Amino acid sequence: MIYDFESDAANIKNNLNCTRIGSVVMVLPEIDSTNNLVKKYLLNGAEEGLVVIAESQTKGRGRLGRTWYSPSKVGIYLSVLLKPQFAPDHSSIFTILAGVAAVLTINEFSHQRASLKWPNDIVISKQKVSGLLCELVQNRIEPNGLIIGIGINVNHLPEQFPENLKNSATSLRIVNGLSVDRLTIIQSFLMNLDREYQTYLTKGKQSMIEKWRLNTDLFGKKISIKRGSTIISGIAKRLNDAGQLVLSQENGSEEAFESGEITSRIY
Numbered sequence: 001m002i003y004d005f006e007s008d009a010a011n012i013k014n015n016l017n018c019t020r021i022g023s024v025v026m027v028l029p030e031i032d033s034t035n036n037l038v039k040k041y042l043l044n045g046a047e048e049g050l051v052v053i054a055e056s057q058t059k060g061r062g063r064l065g066r067t068w069y070s071p072s073k074v075g076i077y078l079s080v081l082l083k084p085q086f087a088p089d090h091s092s093i094f095t096i097l098a099g100v101a102a103v104l105t106i107n108e109f110s111h112q113r114a115s116l117k118w119p120n121d122i123v124i125s126k127q128k129v130s131g132l133l134c135e136l137v138q139n140r141i142e143p144n145g146l147i148i149g150i151g152i153n154v155n156h157l158p159e160q161f162p163e164n165l166k167n168s169a170t171s172l173r174i175v176n177g178l179s180v181d182r183l184t185i186i187q188s189f190l191m192n193l194d195r196e197y198q199t200y201l202t203k204g205k206q207s208m209i210e211k212w213r214l215n216t217d218l219f220g221k222k223i224s225i226k227r228g229s230t231i232i233s234g235i236a237k238r239l240n241d242a243g244q245l246v247l248s249q250e251n252g253s254e255e256a257f258e259s260g261e262i263t264s265r266i267y
């Protein structure tokens with residue numbers, strides 16, 4: 001596919017049917033990280049709804065200082081700026097919201113069922129097809145904003161993944177045996193995110209938590225969670241009202257975990 005950046009941006013913007021997302025849509029050939037650029041725009045007063053899409057990233061970021069492999073032409077790397085009017089009681093709720101939009105989108109295009117893995121992965125047959133990075137910018141100097149970043153592996157062939165990801169990552173093309181149009185996926189994600197965000201703003205978080213539950217295979221499974229250098233094992237029970245994961249430990253006690261601080265492993 002030939003990627004004409006300006007016309008792609010116009011194409012995406014014109015075909016969006018969104019209330020809040022897509023006020024400005026930028027498509028760039030290469031950037032360090034779409035989340036970084038959106039943050040810069042936020043600090044310069046950007047409006048809610050800004051979308052930045054890059055054809056490739058040189059420093060795509062995961063959580064906790066990890067990297068997101070972002071090769072040119074085969075993946076989706078995009079970030080959206082939201083400015084919720086009220087601060088959530090827990091930042092996990094936005095990872096839940098974005099995860100719901102992401103899994104619904106990927107399931108529109110995947111021939112096999114995609115599911116959510118706590119806290120921010122979308123997996124197909126246990127292999128990661130997409131990851132989310134939600135960053136809440138909130139301090140006295142900077143304007144408040146929420147940056148939702150998503151990476152989706154779309155048209156990668158198995159040999160296009162580096163050695164360290166070969167066994168853990170997949171793409172829609174690998175799953176479907178066919179390539180998929182990235183612009184169509186981008187439009188779908190932005191519209192799903194817009195709808196879920198609107199639902200959250202008008203009706204609150206409960207429907208989001210319920211949709212997350214319907215799109216995960218996590219509950220009832222034994223998992224271990226790494227918090228700092230501590231590993232905590234238990235059975236994943238549910239998401240609580242704050243969007244935190246509740247784990248039941250062997251001694252019967254329950255503990256809730258925020259999405260930001262955690263890496264989880266399912267057995």
Ligand code: BT5
Binds near residue numbers: 076
């Ligand atoms: C994530 O972090 O999964 C969040 C990824 C968010 C990427 C998007 S791209 C647009 C926006 N701009 C950015 O700079 N970031 C966001 P985490 O849960 O920490 O997972 C990172 C781990 O996933 C790495 O340590 C690898 O093990 C693995 N990984 C890296 N790249 C991958 C890929 N392309 N596909 C599957 N797994 C990958």
